[in-house]
Amino acid sequence: MTTPAVQPSLPPNGVSDALHTPADLRHVLACADLDAETWRHVIQSAVVFKRSGAPATQVAAGKAIGLVFFNPSLRTRTSMERAAQQHGADATVLTPGSGTWDFAWEEGAVMDGTAAEHVSDAFAVLSRYFDALGVRVFATGTDYEQDASDALIQQVAEAARVPVVSLESAWHHPCQALADASVLHDRFDGDVQGKRFVLSWTHHPKALPMAVPNSALLMAARCGMDVTVARPDSHALDAGVMEQATTLAADHGGEVAETNDLDAAVDGADVVYAKSWGGPMVYTDPEQEAALRAQHTDWRITADRMAATNDGAFMHCLPLRRNVVADDAVLDGPHALHLDQAEYRLHAQRALLEYVWNV
Amino acid sequence: MTTPAVQPSLPPNGVSDALHTPADLRHVLACADLDAETWRHVIQSAVVFKRSGAPATQVAAGKAIGLVFFNPSLRTRTSMERAAQQHGADATVLTPGSGTWDFAWEEGAVMDGTAAEHVSDAFAVLSRYFDALGVRVFATGTDYEQDASDALIQQVAEAARVPVVSLESAWHHPCQALADASVLHDRFDGDVQGKRFVLSWTHHPKALPMAVPNSALLMAARCGMDVTVARPDSHALDAGVMEQATTLAADHGGEVAETNDLDAAVDGADVVYAKSWGGPMVYTDPEQEAALRAQHTDWRITADRMAATNDGAFMHCLPLRRNVVADDAVLDGPHALHLDQAEYRLHAQRALLEYVWNV
């Protein structure tokens, strides 16, 4: 007995080649990946989703996004899952190292250690199952050059054959930035340009990464706001990012300044965006960074400070340490937008998926 | 170049305020949260789902429930997911501390420790993404007052802006109780009142919490059954719960007794509901509790004991330690309802979701 051929004539094999030839993939690793029209359109759509009660659609029915978290998540994971589902798509959450394999990252690696799979193979495979991939991979905190070049998520994007959306990388958090920009447009009814935006460093028991402050700064600059970065001199942001922001602001009718005087900064501000970060010193002298950070427990957003603003809004990306970063009185007061920011993650990501999938 | 306004006229912003104003939220933290009509209706619907082969509906299409497990789950997680899906809704499982953040619980906490987020913020955020939240948060086992007042899940419910369904708290397990009541109504074809129900403590290598025995006792009392709690004198249930059950039984034509004589209790019983618990002594003298518990390996449901019943049904909420809590001969015999109880979790929760979402 022999095995009969599966079928006299199989359908012509024309699909798989397409899979090997990534066309113009709509990766979103930073807001800079979005051109001016897309940037405006995503923000606009997000506000419309929010104000119209977020009606479900089926525009992405049959599609699926794989959400790969190398680091933990609450908001990002659930808001991205819901964003996909509200468009009729499926979402799968993967947490490498917990229930799946550890990955090797180096090109040409001789993999005789603990990693069972190379990241390039893993993401090539996932590209066969999903129509887009969301990826969270935080900063190393030890290799400045690698973090500042966002080398890990870049490597993921090179391996993938479907669009990759950053769910926070070493250097950027575009989904947060889009949500924040949408909240601001909602708050000021589209009239954001020229408003005074303070990005305020705060005390925190840990040296946090810079993806969120980088993205918030660049976002406010791109909105043409009048931006002040308030931080102790020990905790200035990366000089390159400051320069990028300055150029971006100038291009959009705004400006960027920095100061070590928080009280002066918040005086008359329209928005106080609180966020702690370890900053570049973490890479060069972590002990010194910790010692200096510990001195600045007064870098906290209090009701008094908010009272000095121009009925200013309080923003934070969450999670937030109450009474360390900001006081209960601020967070539970009428000008706190942190919950709206969280909600806008969902709306902005729905709008972003429409772009990514061109639906 | 300046950033154009997002749109000349955005839709009026009338939605977000509604989100901040929780209307009459249908929290289900205990069966007492369900009025008489709802209680009957959920049980009735569950039996109909079961007997009609559980046809899928789309009554909750577009909705989603977030299932937050501070403690592990097999049955609850899967049955609640399926319950939502069988109504066309989505379900997301979150396990804080494993892949997401640790939470602070105390009001006014200065969060300079390990917790990265306050439970009040986390559940306020999740309320923006989900149409209901299921929450499992077990007893502390060390703070009796906190556990007996169900303080943790109450705090979750206060933070949430959507209905919260308990997936077992320190003191109650309403989903289990509704499934159990439905199984009894199925078994006795609706004629449950007056049947003899024995809640029997059993031996167990661990001091287990009281949520299930509390809920089973209150459930049987509410069904108007003739209830006996059989337990060693060292392992009486909370006096307040016993009193509540006694009142509830009287209101529904039944009664509640307790005894330390298991053999007398099961004689002629219609139902033997096995369950171990550590009881109040765990809080005051855990070593003494363990020592006394270890003496009672004979508190085990055997085939001989079941033979003394009135063709009585065996019940247990699972998971169950075979040949410690009950013998294989009982579990694999014709009167064992534990698998039906597990299945009824699904049907009862579908009925409960119809109530919670008013669909």
Added chain:
Amino acid sequence: MTTPAVQPSLPPNGVSDALHTPADLRHVLACADLDAETWRHVIQSAVVFKRSGAPATQVAAGKAIGLVFFNPSLRTRTSMERAAQQHGADATVLTPGSGTWDFAWEEGAVMDGTAAEHVSDAFAVLSRYFDALGVRVFATGTDYEQDASDALIQQVAEAARVPVVSLESAWHHPCQALADASVLHDRFDGDVQGKRFVLSWTHHPKALPMAVPNSALLMAARCGMDVTVARPDSHALDAGVMEQATTLAADHGGEVAETNDLDAAVDGADVVYAKSWGGPMVYTDPEQEAALRAQHTDWRITADRMAATNDGAFMHCLPLRRNVVADDAVLDGPHALHLDQAEYRLHAQRALLEYVWNV
């Protein structure tokens, strides 16, 4: 006040008995569970799914599969989830021991240890929630008889009341084998019989289980290929599996040989299927096995070896250690099928679900 009966006349109770009487369950624990027609049909369907761009269907709408992973997974988990979703079904991933209970496995166990639930109860319960169960449970690596008889997954299948699909057991990986057979039929346009297939052992830092090589060997034999197993003499496969493969090949017009000369084996081969395994010696003398394995770092698929083939395809089930099992030049070259194998997991599993659910 008394509790009214739930309803004068409940619908007749005719459903639950059916649940207790498993009819002819379509378990798929190994490819041998598929008859000749089903085997051909699944492969045929998989190729059609691939070549036609994998259009979504709703043939399994309302159904759900529970995916239980006792061991980690990346490809299997996501491809099975997507397979179900692409047919309109739901999929739930469960990882016992991580967020759920530990299980006892022994029949008659007195469960006074750490396991909170017996596997027989767990899978009986899951059968109430799902329409099929996928189960991954790897080899013990210490009990040869148990592993070779696939005792654990057999026990799961006996407990289940719905079809069980192996997601890799101690001895078999039928989903991988079906994907591999489909890739081969795609590659050779259905003309697989008589092609030269080399299953090549490779070096690896760990002693890997035998499920994949067993299944790959039996698959190639069933396809009527001219099969050579190349391995060091220390790493022969199980004698019983070799015998089974020889008989199977003879029945389908092929043959099976084995050799310790890899270079001779690959000369003129149409397919080189690379895979490492610890083999039977792991069970009898693990230290000796490790020492012998360490000597064979030259058992690696290099570009030179592939150049000696008949324009041969390279296959591997993944995950794969680059430059240990096979060189980058092979993996990134034009004849590497490992990503297609991964993709075919999805297509083959969709076809398999159609069989399992008879849809």
